[in-house]
Amino acid sequence: MKKRLFHTFVTMTFCILWIPISSASESIPETMEGMPLLFSEDFENGADQWEPTDSNAWKIIAQGGNHVLSLFQQSEYKPPVRSPINYTLIKDLWISDFVFEVKAEQTGKEYGHRDLCFFYHWRDRSHFYYTHIASVADPHANSIFLVNGEPRVSIAKERTDGTQWIDGKYHTIRIVRKVEEGSIKIYFDDMAKPIMIAEDKTFTAGRIGVGSFDDTGNFDNIRLWGVKVEPPKN
DSSP states (O other): OHHHHHHHHHHHHHHHHTOOOOGGGOOOOSEETTEEEEEEEOSTTOSTTEEESOGGGEEEEEETTEEEEEEOSOOSOOOSSSOOSEEEEETTOEEEEEEEEEEEEEOSOOSTTOEEEEEEEEEETTEEEEEEEESSOBTTBSEEEEEESSSOEEOEEEEOSOOOOOTTOOEEEEEEEETTTTEEEEEESBTTSOSEEEEOOSOOOBEEEEEESSOOEEEEEEEEEEEEEOOOOO
């Protein structure tokens, strides 16, 4: 009897010690780089806070009890100038300085331009920045790009030779933008060392979004700290 009770106690103790901590219990910092938290999204209640170029290319899917935003097919969208086709933007939020963080899973095949993209200071469909994270760097891939009324141009001052997407794994992407100094820094999993750096002051405020040039992927746990500004009056 004593042996049985002891075995039950040990088993229960072991189980308690190994209960996984759910994502719901993870705390989100109220500030980042001195800026307040403005927006947080886990897609457990849908994607009503988002505005896509083509709503038919996006859906909410379940992954192990969690829900994520999935770009699962190509958008029926033609940009005014050569730039990404598939993206969705946070509604009704313009910011200047910011820290933007997202967990992202690339679900396409492996090739040089295998990508996911992250959009910021979006002003309209032909004026914005975006970061293209891809397997191989060239003039059109794995860089920070400026779209300013003409086809996108790489403006990265420093960047890696490529960024490897691992199948079935979510990666943490962080973008830090400081308007006064013109700096843009991109981090991929390692938050101590950026994979890309640019200096540009063309746009000082705008909207934030996620997507891809012409691939597919999933997005979750989007956090945005920053300085909110009023959008321009039309």
